[in-house]
Amino acid sequence: MSTPVVNHTWKAMTAAEREQFDEDGFLLIPGALSPDEVEFYRAAVDRVYQNSPSAAGGDALHLLSAVKNCPELAGMLDHPAVFGYVWSILGWNAHVYHSHIDVHPTIREQKPFWWHWHQDGGRQNREIETDPRPRLSVKLAFWLSDVSEPGRGNLTIVPGSHKTNWLVGPPRRDIEWPQPEGAIQVTVNPGDVLFFDRRIWHARSDNFSDITRKVAFFGYTYRWIAIRDEVADLPEQAWWDTLTPVQRQLLGGIGDGTGDHSWGHYPETTPLYGELAARGLLDPSYPPLIP
Numbered sequence: 001m002s003t004p005v006v007n008h009t010w011k012a013m014t015a016a017e018r019e020q021f022d023e024d025g026f027l028l029i030p031g032a033l034s035p036d037e038v039e040f041y042r043a044a045v046d047r048v049y050q051n052s053p054s055a056a057g058g059d060a061l062h063l064l065s066a067v068k069n070c071p072e073l074a075g076m077l078d079h080p081a082v083f084g085y086v087w088s089i090l091g092w093n094a095h096v097y098h099s100h101i102d103v104h105p106t107i108r109e110q111k112p113f114w115w116h117w118h119q120d121g122g123r124q125n126r127e128i129e130t131d132p133r134p135r136l137s138v139k140l141a142f143w144l145s146d147v148s149e150p151g152r153g154n155l156t157i158v159p160g161s162h163k164t165n166w167l168v169g170p171p172r173r174d175i176e177w178p179q180p181e182g183a184i185q186v187t188v189n190p191g192d193v194l195f196f197d198r199r200i201w202h203a204r205s206d207n208f209s210d211i212t213r214k215v216a217f218f219g220y221t222y223r224w225i226a227i228r229d230e231v232a233d234l235p236e237q238a239w240w241d242t243l244t245p246v247q248r249q250l251l252g253g254i255g256d257g258t259g260d261h262s263w264g265h266y267p268e269t270t271p272l273y274g275e276l277a278a279r280g281l282l283d284p285s286y287p288p289l290i291p
C-alpha cells in the first residue's frame with residue numbers, strides 16, 4: 001500500500017474562506033486530489049466493494065469505519081490539500097468520529113420514497129437546547145467518480161441552512177414530500193473535496209446515471225466527543241505503524257488509555273498540536289489554536 005506522493009504545504013483557511021464557510025455552511029475544493037490519487041483511492045474502494053456482499057447483486061454499499069475497512073484511505077485523514085480546513089475550524093484537539101465509504105451503482109428501478117434529509121450528529125440534534133445548534137463537527141467528502149451533473153447520486157444540500165434547527169418535512173420519512181426550498185445537488189468531479197458543517201441540511205440522492213458513484217466521507221470532531229467508528233483494535237493491525245502520529249491521533253490512538261485522548265489536557269503530547277506548532281500555524285487570536 002503506497003499512497004501517491006503529494007506535495008502540499010500545510011496552510012490555514014483564509015479569512016475569506018472562513019467567512020464563506022460561516023455563511024454557506026460548505027466549501028468546495030476543486031481538484032484537491034491529483035489524478036494519480038483518485039486512481040489509487042478509487043481502486044482501493046473498488047476492492048472493498050468487490051469483497052463486500054453488495055457486489056453480487058450490484059447493490060449500494062454504505063460502509064462505516066472507512067480506514068479500518070480500507071487502510072489505503074489513511075492518507076485522506078490528514079490530506080494536506082484539505083486538512084487545513086479541519087484544524088482551522090476545530091483546532092488541534094480533534095479526531096475522526098465517523099467515516100464511511102459509499103458506492104452507489106445505477107438504480108434501475110425507482111425505490112420507495114424515503115426522506116433522507118438530516119443534520120449530522122444524531123442525538124446531538126435532540127439533546128442540545130441551543131438555537132442555532134453548535135457546530136461540533138465538520139466533514140470532508142472525497143469524490144472519486146464523476147458527479148458533475150445532477151442525477152448521479154449527488155449530495156443534496158440546502159446552502160446556508162446550517163444555522164436553522166428545523167427543516168420542514170414529512171410527518172414520517174416514508175411519506176412523499178417535495179424537496180426543501182433552496183435545495184441543490186452538488187456537482188463535483190473526481191478529486192474534488194467538499195468540506196461541510198455537520199449542521200447543513202443534507203441528503204443523498206439517487207443515482208440514475210450509468211456511472212457508479214464512489215465517495216469517502218470523514219467526519220471530524222473534538223476529542224471529548226466519542227468516536228462512533230470501530231477503532232478499538234486498530235493498533236493491533238499490521239499497517240498501524242505505517243501511519244503518522246497525526247493520523248493515529250485522528251483514529252483515536254493517542255494516550256495510554258488513562259483518558260487523555262478523549263480530553264486533551266496535554267497539548268505537548270498531542271501530535272496535531274506539535275505539527276501545527278512546528279509549522280508556525282498556531283494562532284493566538286483563535287481559541288482552539290492558542291499556543
Ligand SMILES: O=C(O)CCC(=O)C(=O)O
Nearest residue numbers: 102120154155203204217
Ligand atoms: O452519501 C451522501 O451523499 C450523503 C451522505 C450523508 O448523508 C452524510 O455524510 O451524512
